Amino acid sequence: MPRFVWKTDGTLPGASAHSLAKLRLIDFYLQRYFETVAVNPAMDVLRITFVDGFCGGGAYSDRGTTVEGSPLVLLGAVEKARMALNEGRTKPINIDAQFYFVDSDQTAVDALRENLANAGHLTRLGQDIHLTRAPFQRAFPDIKAAIKARTRGNVGRSVFVLDQKGYTDAPLPLVKDILESFSGCEVILTFAVGWLIDYLSDKPQTLKAVAPLGLSEGQIREYLQLKDQRGGRIVIERLLQQHIRRETGATFSSPFFIRSVEANKDLWIIHLSNHVTARNVMVEGHWLIKNNSLHFGSGDFEMMGFDPHLDPASTPDFWFGDYEQELMRERLKDGVLKRLRDRYASESVEYLRFLREAANETPARLADFDHVAGLLVDEKQLKLATADGQSRRSRRPDRRDLIGIHPQSSFHFIRHSTETKR
Known part of the structure; x- marks a missing residue:
């Protein structure tokens, strides 16, 4: 994976298209992040730590224009949040x-x-801004201790941006340590999945190189068998998604591609957290940068599976646009009903539980699920009840409501054209 070359003479490295898309995604995510965590109007202090583990030089050039890198994006996001959160607020909130x-x-x-220094932050160095020259693995223990020293109840509200240059600079056991150490932390991890799949072999040097990922020899042999099969690459990606979430212990993940046109490779921007709301905010960001984020499929519950008998050439590219939203919501109607029948039979299930168990399998936002649920209620395919079992007249479920197949449902699957078939 190409590395940026930094200089101190004012010359800036050129920004790639995927780097610009990542920066936009992070900026949007942080704007929504603050809105979400500071929703309580009584909150007067928000204590948070930002860690940029592969920070680079802080600025790029894009066709003659200077573009702020991730460190300045993080600093700017906090300043924007301070103004936005305190606008019209009776009790001011301090972002520590x-x-x-x-x-x-x-x-x-x-x-x-x-x-x-050029941005006016020089006096903050050593105060609230800390620069460290070291591999991230070596720097992390001190950062971890610093977060623990200023946290209560082991919450450790923090955002780790790990924009590694490949797929091993941020070992998965280290990411697991981050997520296990603090209940309020989230990780935004770059993962060069395209390079990894192309590089895979059963040679000793390869096994040594991928050791930080925790892949066993058996897994690698399985991937190699799949690699040359029809649709095998997509199967490997599905298996890797499961592996990363399992090895890091993250409850929720959003592994979507940002295509590196320059290198003709696929990069995952993986958001790892233990909160469904946090995952939803990141997914909303991918919808915002439509035509930059990519998923293979139609948006239904297919992210963890793939039928190798289907022609992979017919697997649609999902670019998070208006067409994809329409297709996804239509397919989700079938998917939600099938999931209720297959997994919960005739029993009703708490809507929030359903969302949590389904979230990792689709690029759908919570708002998409709400929209689909409303349509299914209108069609008398879905029934709603309050937590104590009383019927609801609303067409949109509350998170604590119970949902289930309507007793009068005429459930059927829509036949999809080959253009959209998985």
Whole structure:
């Protein structure tokens, strides 16, 4: 995977299209993040830590225009949140933020220091902004201790941006340590899945190189058998998604591609968390940067499975656009009913539980599920009840409502054309 070259003479590396898309995604995510965590009007202090584990030099060039890198995006997001959250607020809220910017490249750290100074942040160095030249693995223990020292109840509200250059600089056991250490933390991880699949072999040097991922020899042999089969690459991606979530212990993930046109490879931007609301915010971000984010499929419950007997060439590219939304919602109607029948039989299930168990399998937002549920209620395919079993007149379920197949349902599957068939 190409690496940026940093200099301290004012020369900036060129920003790639996928890097710009990642920065937009992170910026949007943080705007919505603050809106979500500071929803309580009585909150007067929001204590949070931002960690950029592969921070780079802090700025890029895009056709002659300077583009802020992730460190400055993080700093700017907090300033924007301070203004937005306190607008019209009776009780002001203080965002007590600490920033840790880490890179193993001394030139990148020097360039970042210069860019921070140019942006007026020089006096903050050593106060709330901390620069470290070291591999992230070496720097993490001290950062972890610092977060623990300023947290209560082991919440440790924090966002880790790990924009690694490949797929092993942020080992999965380390990511698991992050998620297990703090209940209020989230990880945004870049994962060069295209490079990994192309690189896979059963040679000793390969086994050693992928050791930080926790892949067994048996898994690698399975991937190699699939690699040359029709549709095998998509199957490998599905298996890797499951593996990453299992190895990190994350309850929720959103592994969607940002295509690196320059390198003709696929990069995952994986958001890992233990909160369905946090995952939903990140998925909303992918919909915002439509035509930059990519998923293979139609948006139904298919992310964890793939039928190898289908022609992979007919598997649609899902670009998070208006067409994909229409297709996804139509297919979700069948998917929701089938899931209720197959997994819960005739029993009703709490809507929030249903959402939590389905979230990882689709690029649908919570709002998409709400929309589909409303349509199914109108069609008398879905029944709603309150938590104590009383019928609801509303067409949209509350998170604590019970949902189930309507007793008068004429459930059937829609036959899809080959253009949209999985």
